[in-house]
Amino acid sequence: MVALLYSPLNEFGPPLRDLIFSPFLSGPLLLVVTHAPDAVRHVLRNLARRLPSLLHAPLQNLDLSTATKVLRVVFALGVVRRLNRALNVIGANAWHLTASKGWDWPNEIAVVTGGSSGIGKLVVEKLVALGLRVAVLDIQDLPKSMENNTRIHFFKCDVTSSESVAGAADAIRREIGHPSILINNAGITSPMAILKMSESYLRKIFAVNSLSHWFTAQQFLPHMIQMNKGHVVTVASIASFVALPTAADYSASKAAALAFHESLTSELKHCYHAPNVLTTIVHPNFVRTPLIEGWADHLEKAGVRMLTSEQVAEPIVAQIKSRRGGQLIIPRSMTLIAGIRGWPTWLQELIRDTLGRSSLWP
Incomplete structure (x- = not known):
């Protein structure tokens, strides 16, 4: 099919898309920014010192509330995505949770x-x-x-x-x-x-x-x-x-x-x-x-x-x-x-x- 049916995320390939939407990545990150915001800001300030001066202000003044909202959305999408995949597999296999047995x-x-x-x-x-x-x-x-x-x-x-x-x-x-x-x-x-x-x-x-x-x-x-x-x-x-x-x-x-x-x-x-x-x-x-x-x-x-x-x-x-x-x-x-x-x-x-x-x- 022509290119209009391809999402921009498709350019990264399935492995990277899976990583981006993995709740095992977004979950811990969300936990960090919501429960340790001071520590996150400290890390960003240290990082800013090592980057060109052009990037100092954006990193030092980063609004963590925006990052938190984005991570919440990504985490929710990741959970729904995983659940949907699991239900697809189970539904396509007569609602069996495990793989078919007896194959040699x-x-x-x-x-x-x-x-x-x-x-x-x-x-x-x-x-x-x-x-x-x-x-x-x-x-x-x-x-x-x-x-x-x-x-x-x-x-x-x-x-x-x-x-x-x-x-x-x-x-x-x-x-x-x-x-x-x-x-x-x-x-x-x-x-x-x-x-x-x-x-x-x-x-x-x-x-x-x-x-x-x-x-x-x-x-x-x-x-x-x-x-x-x-x-x-x-x-x-x-x-x-x-x-x-x-x-x-x-x-x-x-x-x-x-x-x-x-x-x-x-x-x-x-x-x-x-x-x-x-x-x-x-x-x-x-x-x-x-x-x-x-x-x-x-x-x-x-x-x-x-x-x-x-x-x-x-x-x-x-x-x-x-x-x-x-x-x-x-x-x-x-x-x-x-x-x-x-x-x-x-x-x-x-x-x-x-x-x-x-x-x-x-």
Whole structure:
């Protein structure tokens, strides 16, 4: 998305933002300025003596009441922020306080669709580094760097075909075993206006980006439900929340992936009573992959900050490793956009107009 959606604090990066809003920093500072103001002034006076004369007066005459008000606000925001994060984690994990138990990475099997390139390839490599065995479902052959890895098993599969997915699933169960992790990563896009979109491509993009999730889940979920253990990761997009010109097909198919994730999460708890089968939804911003080659340069000129595949694969695998489900918005600074549909209509349209003009493919 374009730069207007980025807060000035985003320039500092998540680690510094977390430090600034940490109640463990602002709390002690607030305690000092409210209970030991004389000591604080003494420190500031000593500091002023060591600084250029230009700064003497501001430091010596600093009004601590202003600093106190600011620290109170920062401390309150930090506490609310921490509480919100904790509730998000608990709520996304069937209200369990602790991480899911029973995971042993060398004995786990993961299925990754679209694992031969891009984000999927890096996810596969990182899972293997954890010790997992990984089944790659893709119509593209494995890259040579993966061919001789005994923990990577390739199954040529058209994920838009339920028969092809069923055949690959049978082979996986027969040759490797029952998977406990399913990562629906495969996706395609091709910027095109609604009136220019052919029926064949429209059916294909929905089949890859949405329908394939049903096909893979129907094959691999039953055993996870039976064991009450598993993790289904759905790779959607920031486009799930904001539809832009020439991307109606992509946005609609990714919004469908989000709806799939939400229903699946609810069904696992209430239909199948398998709350320990975890679910994670991933919403990356634009990622520089072969998927948008030729469009990426235009987006960057429009102010879009492109992600790398590494920046998306790393948090996906970290989420799996945490043994918790959840929602990943990448970068985290884009979290605000997830609530756009609850904003006033005029503000939604203002955002869409600005983004639409900036990102429109010439």
